[in-house]
Amino acid sequence: MEKLEQIVFYSLDKAIKSYRQMAQKNINKENIDITIDQWLLLTTIKNNPDATQQIIAANVFKDLASITRMIEILVKKEILTRDFHPEDRRRFSLNVTTKGEQILTDLEPIIRSNRSKALGGISPEEIETLKTLLNRIVRNCK
Numbered sequence: 001m002e003k004l005e006q007i008v009f010y011s012l013d014k015a016i017k018s019y020r021q022m023a024q025k026n027i028n029k030e031n032i033d034i035t036i037d038q039w040l041l042l043t044t045i046k047n048n049p050d051a052t053q054q055i056i057a058a059n060v061f062k063d064l065a066s067i068t069r070m071i072e073i074l075v076k077k078e079i080l081t082r083d084f085h086p087e088d089r090r091r092f093s094l095n096v097t098t099k100g101e102q103i104l105t106d107l108e109p110i111i112r113s114n115r116s117k118a119l120g121g122i123s124p125e126e127i128e129t130l131k132t133l134l135n136r137i138v139r140n141c142k
Contacts (some may be wrong), residue, residue: 023114030110033077034103037062039111041070042079042104046096053092077102 002142004010005068020036027034040060051059057067071094074080079100085091096104119127 006078019118020115020116023111026110027107028115030106032103032110034079034105034107038070038079039104039107040101041067042074042096045080045094046101046104049095056094074100 024036027036027039029040037060041056041062043057044056047057048059053064053067053071060067064069071080075082077099078097081095081097082092083095085093110117122130
């Protein structure tokens with residue numbers, strides 16, 4: 001029987017989970033009330049203000065129910081506003097508030113530090129190779 005440590009997808013998952021745990025711990029240390037997933041959602045909305053919830057869900061690898069819950073939480077925290085879309089009343093217009101913008105700004109150095117620590121000792125060439133290989137895996141799974 002195969003050992004877990006010999007399975008490449010186990011190693012990928014372990015690396016991702018280790019990074020997310022470290023990153024969340026560092027965010028919590030700074031007393032910033034946001035999760036990694038909420039940051040990802042907020043960043044996606046900021047970068048794609050007209051994105052539908054379906055597009056947001058695809059970008060952050062979550063189902064629609066999870067996205068709806070996260071949006072609810074961010075609206076309650078006054079990090080995000082949700083209004084009816086001006087051209088399509090079936091859709092919502094999501095906007096990052098001033099408070100949300102400040103959180104994103106406060107997170108920038110933490111995120112840079114997290115990434116730097118996680119990628120320590122890995123050359124830019126190795127990072128490019130890794131991205132190429134991971135993108136190939138994604139294409140293979142479609």
